[in-house]
Amino acid sequence: MAISPELLLNAIVAGLLLGGFYVAVTVGVSVSFGILDIVNIAHPAFIILGSYIAYIVNTRLGVDPIVVAFVMLPVFYALGAAVYEVYYQSFERRGQEALRGLAFFFGLLFITEVALILVFGVDYRYVQAGYIGPTWRIGFVDFPLRMLVPCVISLLMMGALQMFLSRSFTGRAIMAVAQDQQALRLMAVNPIRIKRIAFAISIATASLAGAFLIVIQPVEPSVGREYIGRVFAICVLGGLGSMPGTVIAAMLLGIVESITSTFYGPSWSPAVAFGLLLLTLAFRPAGLLGR
Amino acid sequence: MRLSTFVLIAIAVAAVVFGVSRGIQNDYVFFAGYVVLNYIVLATAWNILGGYCGYVNFGSAAFFALGAYSTVALHKLWPMPIPMLILIGGIVSGIVGLGMGYLTLRLRGAFFAIATLAMAVVLQTLIINWDYVGGSRGAYIIRPQNLEIAGFQLPYVQYLFALMLALTVAAVAVARAIERSSLGYGFATIRDDELAAEACGVPTLKLKLIATALSGAFMGMSGAPFPYYIGYLEPSSAFGLQYAVNSIAMPMIGGTTSWIGPLIGAVLLGSLQQIATVTISSAVNLLIVGVLLVAFVIIAPNGIVGLVQERRRARGPR
Numbered sequence: 001m002a003i004s005p006e007l008l009l010n011a012i013v014a015g016l017l018l019g020g021f022y023v024a025v026t027v028g029v030s031v032s033f034g035i036l037d038i039v040n041i042a043h044p045a046f047i048i049l050g051s052y053i054a055y056i057v058n059t060r061l062g063v064d065p066i067v068v069a070f071v072m073l074p075v076f077y078a079l080g081a082a083v084y085e086v087y088y089q090s091f092e093r094r095g096q097e098a099l100r101g102l103a104f105f106f107g108l109l110f111i112t113e114v115a116l117i118l119v120f121g122v123d124y125r126y127v128q129a130g131y132i133g134p135t136w137r138i139g140f141v142d143f144p145l146r147m148l149v150p151c152v153i154s155l156l157m158m159g160a161l162q163m164f165l166s167r168s169f170t171g172r173a174i175m176a177v178a179q180d181q182q183a184l185r186l187m188a189v190n191p192i193r194i195k196r197i198a199f200a201i202s203i204a205t206a207s208l209a210g211a212f213l214i215v216i217q218p219v220e221p222s223v224g225r226e227y228i229g230r231v232f233a234i235c236v237l238g239g240l241g242s243m244p245g246t247v248i249a250a251m252l253l254g255i256v257e258s259i260t261s262t263f264y265g266p267s268w269s270p271a272v273a274f275g276l277l278l279l280t281l282a283f284r285p286a287g288l289l290g291r
Numbered sequence: 292m293r294l295s296t297f298v299l300i301a302i303a304v305a306a307v308v309f310g311v312s313r314g315i316q317n318d319y320v321f322f323a324g325y326v327v328l329n330y331i332v333l334a335t336a337w338n339i340l341g342g343y344c345g346y347v348n349f350g351s352a353a354f355f356a357l358g359a360y361s362t363v364a365l366h367k368l369w370p371m372p373i374p375m376l377i378l379i380g381g382i383v384s385g386i387v388g389l390g391m392g393y394l395t396l397r398l399r400g401a402f403f404a405i406a407t408l409a410m411a412v413v414l415q416t417l418i419i420n421w422d423y424v425g426g427s428r429g430a431y432i433i434r435p436q437n438l439e440i441a442g443f444q445l446p447y448v449q450y451l452f453a454l455m456l457a458l459t460v461a462a463v464a465v466a467r468a469i470e471r472s473s474l475g476y477g478f479a480t481i482r483d484d485e486l487a488a489e490a491c492g493v494p495t496l497k498l499k500l501i502a503t504a505l506s507g508a509f510m511g512m513s514g515a516p517f518p519y520y521i522g523y524l525e526p527s528s529a530f531g532l533q534y535a536v537n538s539i540a541m542p543m544i545g546g547t548t549s550w551i552g553p554l555i556g557a558v559l560l561g562s563l564q565q566i567a568t569v570t571i572s573s574a575v576n577l578l579i580v581g582v583l584l585v586a587f588v589i590i591a592p593n594g595i596v597g598l599v600q601e602r603r604r605a606r607g608p609r
Contacts (some may be wrong), residue, residue: 033401041349041405041408096592098400098401099341099345099347100588100592101589102347102401102404103347103584104588106347106539107536107584107585107588108585109580110532110536110547110580110581110584113532114577114578118574118578228408228412229412232409233409245508267420268416268420269414270412270413273409277405278395278406281402282394283394286477
């Protein structure tokens with residue numbers, strides 16, 4: 001097959017934009033799984049929940065989906081804090097997170113999906129916003145705004161989170177809680193509170209990621225399952241808990257998926273992430289920028 | 292109780308179940324019973340890895356579908372009797388389980404769980420893109436009306452039911468045998484403290500691989516007759532979420548530490564779902580399973596078996 005450079009360049013740019021979106025999808029898991037060691041496989045379900053909230057408000061009141069997501073941030077934060085409280089009381093405190101904690105999150109994932117199916121059915125839903133149609137064109141390279149806007153905002157979000165984690169006291173405490181809880185206690189910080197804050201932040205990012213998702217593509221309740229493989233592939237490839245690693249891995253996966261779907265067809269793209277995940281686990285389980 | 296005695300009793304129970312089902316004179320009993328039996332096999336298989344070793348497999352649907360699709364592929368290539376297909380489905384799924392396990396089981400438990408979750412999505416992608424087995428359109432398997440054994444006419448659904456019953460006996464007997472063997476103690480050390488087990492010289496990776504292969508093989512075997520049962524197989528029914536969630540929920544609700552837990556869970560939950568599907572709707576009954584799963588892992592971490600044991604201990608003399 002002759003590969004024209006224009007097509008290839010367009011595929012790479014599309015992949016970078018997609019990768020930016022994947023950053024938003026993964027950042028929550030990077031915090032919960034990467035830093036806190038909580039295997040939150042229900043994260044994509046929270047993202048889909050975010051999508052549906054954006055959808056409801058957008059169709060009823062005509063508010064921009066991303067604005068809705070920003071407004072919903074505190075609600076998702078509270079939801080995350082509540083989920084962590086249940087998780088901590090029932091599993092982490094008793095040392096049962098390995099088997100039952102995983103089953104708990106799997107149950108949450110499942111309940112959310114089935115509940116959404118019962119309420120909204122399996123029809124694809126979409127939103128309306130000014131930036132969903134138009135495309136910027138520089139030379140022969142396309143920048144569809146519906147990809148560019150989520151990409152830019154999600155990179156900004158990532159930057160803000162990285163600043164928070166490395167500069168503020170709470171942020172540093174979050175990074176420390178993964179390493180030595182006892183040391184935190186000696187600093188008069190309650191590690192459980194810090195973990196609750198961190199987990200709540202990770203769920204809050206799902207609100208934004210959900211809005212981006214429904215801006216980029218129509219959504220139905222089981223779309224979330226496709227993202228489980230992607231999210232964890234990015235998280236592991238980037239190196240657990242490394243924010244810069246997450247960005248690099250997300251861009252990489254975006255490019256590989258975009259090239260695959262341009263040259264082989266979009267029905268293969270879910271398989272790419274899994275291949276990447278298995279290769280990483282087999283050859284470099286610590287990830288690109290792993291500790 | 293010795294293993295041989297247990298197997299004899301299990302076969303006797305199975306024979307009684309079959310006899311009673313025939314006595315009811317309604318084919319629906321066989322259709323519903325087949326599904327419940329299928330879940331017993333899946334739950335028992337899941338428990339060999341999940342309950343005994345403590346490694347969570349979210350990809351039960353994928354192993355089940357592997358068995359079903361190996362039947363579809365072979366049906367077109369080389370028609371053969373179903374017991375052979377069950378064996379082949381088991382081998383295919385067992386090998387895939389072994390490969391997956393080899394890549395991910397050396398790492399922390401969570402990685403294996405995530406990999407199985409992702410594997411389900413990828414295998415589904417492969418099947419959708421594979422035209423030979425029908426792709427996303429699905430494949431038809433026409434099953435004969437009756438099966439003739441030594442001049443005796445047996446309706447085909449009863450034949451499938453009998454096969455699944457035999458498979459159920461086999462799966463439960465194997466699970467029970469493992470529990471009481473050195474293999475089972477090895478598995479338990481992995482579940483309780485893998486690092487300590489490794490330090491004491493337990494060959495943890497080898498044991499985990501055995502468990503994964505066995506568990507995957509039984510899931511595949513239970514999937515192999517499925518195309519004949521349903522008549523028309525498409526990816527979304529073979530990879531149905533209900534298999535993945537039920538094979539986790541049933542052992543968790545029944546109790547994961549012994550063979551009886553998944554059996555109780557599967558019989559209860561499986562029958563409940565058969566009733567709920569007819570009386571309410573299939574989406575609602577999936578919701579019930581999910582809610583029960585979450586409720587049980589929070590409130591009764593050791594399942595129904597655990598609840599019974601606690602009560603006995605509380606009542607008995609100290």
